[in-house]
Amino acid sequence: xxxxxxxxxxxxxxxxxxxxxxxxxxxxxxxxxxxxxxxxxxxxxxxxxxxxxxxxxxxxxxxxxxxxxxxxxxxxxxxxxxxxxxxxxxxxxxx
Amino acid sequence: xxxxxxxxxxxxxxxxxxxxxxxxxxxxxxxxxxxxxxxxxxxxxxxxxxxxxxxxxxxxxxxxxxxxxxxxxxxxxxxxxxxxxxxxxxxxxxxxxxxxxxxxxxxxxxxxxxxxxxxxxxxxxxxxxxxxxxxxxxxxxxxxxxxxxxxxxxxxxxxxxxxxxxxxxxxxxxxxxxxxxxxxxxxxxxxxxxxxxxxxxxxxxxxxxxxxxxxxxxxxxxxxxxxxxxxxxxxxxxxxxxxxxxxxxxxxxxxxxxxxxxxxxxxxxxxxxxxxxxxxxxxxxxxxxxxxxxxxxxxxxxxxxxxxxxxxxxxxxxxxxxxxxxxxxxxxxxxxxxxxxxxxxxxxxxxxxxxxxxxxxxxxxxxxxxxxxxxxxxxxxxxxxxxxxxxxxxxxxxxxxxxxxxxxxxxxxxxxxxxxxxxxxxxxxxxxxxxxxxxxxxxxxxxxxxxxxxxxxxxxxxxxxxxxxxxxxxxxxxxxxxxxxxxxxxxxx
Numbered sequence: 001x002x003x004x005x006x007x008x009x010x011x012x013x014x015x016x017x018x019x020x021x022x023x024x025x026x027x028x029x030x031x032x033x034x035x036x037x038x039x040x041x042x043x044x045x046x047x048x049x050x051x052x053x054x055x056x057x058x059x060x061x062x063x064x065x066x067x068x069x070x071x072x073x074x075x076x077x078x079x080x081x082x083x084x085x086x087x088x089x090x091x092x093x094x095x
Numbered sequence: 096x097x098x099x100x101x102x103x104x105x106x107x108x109x110x111x112x113x114x115x116x117x118x119x120x121x122x123x124x125x126x127x128x129x130x131x132x133x134x135x136x137x138x139x140x141x142x143x144x145x146x147x148x149x150x151x152x153x154x155x156x157x158x159x160x161x162x163x164x165x166x167x168x169x170x171x172x173x174x175x176x177x178x179x180x181x182x183x184x185x186x187x188x189x190x191x192x193x194x195x196x197x198x199x200x201x202x203x204x205x206x207x208x209x210x211x212x213x214x215x216x217x218x219x220x221x222x223x224x225x226x227x228x229x230x231x232x233x234x235x236x237x238x239x240x241x242x243x244x245x246x247x248x249x250x251x252x253x254x255x256x257x258x259x260x261x262x263x264x265x266x267x268x269x270x271x272x273x274x275x276x277x278x279x280x281x282x283x284x285x286x287x288x289x290x291x292x293x294x295x296x297x298x299x300x301x302x303x304x305x306x307x308x309x310x311x312x313x314x315x316x317x318x319x320x321x322x323x324x325x326x327x328x329x330x331x332x333x334x335x336x337x338x339x340x341x342x343x344x345x346x347x348x349x350x351x352x353x354x355x356x357x358x359x360x361x362x363x364x365x366x367x368x369x370x371x372x373x374x375x376x377x378x379x380x381x382x383x384x385x386x387x388x389x390x391x392x393x394x395x396x397x398x399x400x401x402x403x404x405x406x407x408x409x410x411x412x413x414x415x416x417x418x419x420x421x422x423x424x425x426x427x428x429x430x431x432x433x434x435x436x437x438x439x440x441x442x443x444x445x446x447x448x449x450x451x452x453x454x455x456x457x458x459x460x461x462x463x464x465x466x467x468x469x470x471x472x473x474x475x476x477x478x479x480x481x482x483x484x485x486x487x488x489x490x491x492x493x494x495x496x497x498x499x500x501x502x503x504x505x506x507x508x509x510x511x512x513x514x515x516x517x518x519x520x521x522x523x524x525x526x527x528x529x530x531x532x533x534x535x536x537x538x539x540x541x542x543x544x545x546x547x548x549x550x551x552x553x554x555x556x557x558x559x560x561x562x563x564x565x566x567x568x569x570x571x572x573x574x575x576x577x578x579x580x581x582x583x584x585x586x587x588x
Contacts, residue, residue, distance in 0.1 A: 015464040
């Protein structure tokens with residue numbers, strides 16, 4: 001499996017990771033190698049096999065639809081890189 | 096007076112209860128050990144006061160004639176993947192540098208409720224992604240073990256490498272680990288200690304920094320099987336805050352420990368005899384088989400036909416889940432923010448993630464993003480989840496013929512730091528024996544079996560049926576009794 005630098009850049013953009021031209025050149029053969037090795041899964045006959053959804057059978061639980069948390073705004077914001085007036089702040093978004 | 100840091104969890108618990116020594120004396124001795132072992136880089140944060148507070152509470156409870164809690168005064172190390180209230184928690188990544196959780200993970204809270212105290216936060220592979228502890232943003236952990244007449248730094252295994260180093264170097268009687276594809280068992284094997292990953296769902300994942308949610312399980316790492324059983328009892332238990340937590344009582348594993356395996360059947364999976372397996376690993380495995388036979392068990396050969404596909408399936412599923420889980424690190428709510436001059440929101444995300452994540456984390460996010468992307472999803476992700484069903488079915492069928500499985504833990508003893516770093520695939524292959532049980536959610540443990548020609552520890556792995564931690568621990572105990580493994584690294588640090 002070969003991965004070209006254009007593909008690496010596209011994936012990186014989807015993953016929201018900035019990469020340089022050198023990064024893309026380095027990563028292309030690395031990812032190609034790993035994906036090439038992974039492709040051996042294609043040889044397994046999985047006709048009629050359901051994909052795994054839970055390793056241990058477990059029932060999804062429901063809880064009462066009541067507020068059981070909250071009122072801790074300042075606590076939750078204390079790790080924010082930038083917060084003002086009880087809001088997380090980000091660069092201006094203009095679309 | 097004996098050096099209190101040579102004692103394990105059970106010995107500390109019993110000694111404090113019986114008044115042989117004070118919990119404070121134990122903790123002071125371990126705190127000094129931790130402070131004297133910084134060359135190993137096992138701890139990211141030292142919290143001597145946390146451990147002392149728990150010790151003082153234990154001593155006060157005893158003085159007042161109260162019944163002591165199960166881990167009263169026992170100091171442990173906490174892998175830095177567990178959020179600890181008021182104590183920096185980074186998952187060994189720059190992207191969480193300076194993050195101080197305002198909450199406590201369920202597993203750590205369970206341990207504090209049981210009376211344990213914390214010696215510090217333990218280094219690990221960044222976001223638990225790695226098998227050698229070389230992906231930490233805060234430096235490699237150095238194994239306390241060395242080859243004879245050789246000062247080359249060896250890998251303590253990963254991702255719980257700070258935990259394995261702390262326990263094997265005698266800096267802590269026990270430590271928490273997490274295991275996604277072998278991150279408790281492989282480091283335990285590399286450092287000559289024991290570690291168990293329980294059935295998926297036994298330990299709550301709430302407050303544990305997520306890597307691959309369908310695989311991540313916490314478990315204990317300690318000097319012996321009994322100590323693992325004691326610590327696991329404290330860590331496990333139902334938690335409504337984790338949707339995959341199992342609503343089951345925690346068995347009293349310690350009380351039911353028994354090394355008598357009469358009537359038990361031990362399965363030996365023939366597919367684990369991989370090409371190029373070192374003769375020493377093969378010999379150790381045979382030795383383990385003989386030991387379990389000696390303990391009264393019947394040995395049966397079993398087949399797990401899809402074993403060779405476990406690793407490639409894992410390297411689709413784990414990165415896919417990681418790419419989704421790690422999307423939360425965006426520079427907005429916590430952790431690092433990198434805002435280049437004049438950058439917009441999207442550029443801020445990309446710059447933050449480029450600056451904050453290490454190379455291995457980026458590699459896995461990119462793989463995960465790729466296999467989940469439009470047009471590839473079915474060929475990679477859905478196919479991997481189907482293969483996972485087949486792997487789980489292999490185990491189910493094998494367990495019709497046996498009670499537990501015995502395999503080597505890792506394909507080699509500890510390698511030198513730097514030795515496998517250049518080739519990510521070579522590193523991934525280290526998990527070949529541990530990943531299948533992870534994919535099937537099964538309890539599995541590593542116990543020390545012996546030493547290789549260089550005097551480095553080798554581990555044996557026991558894999559059990561779902562929820563049969565007892566069967567795993569008991570087989571581990573039978574090996575422990577016969578292996579008589581007492582080797583410890585010589586202190587050079």
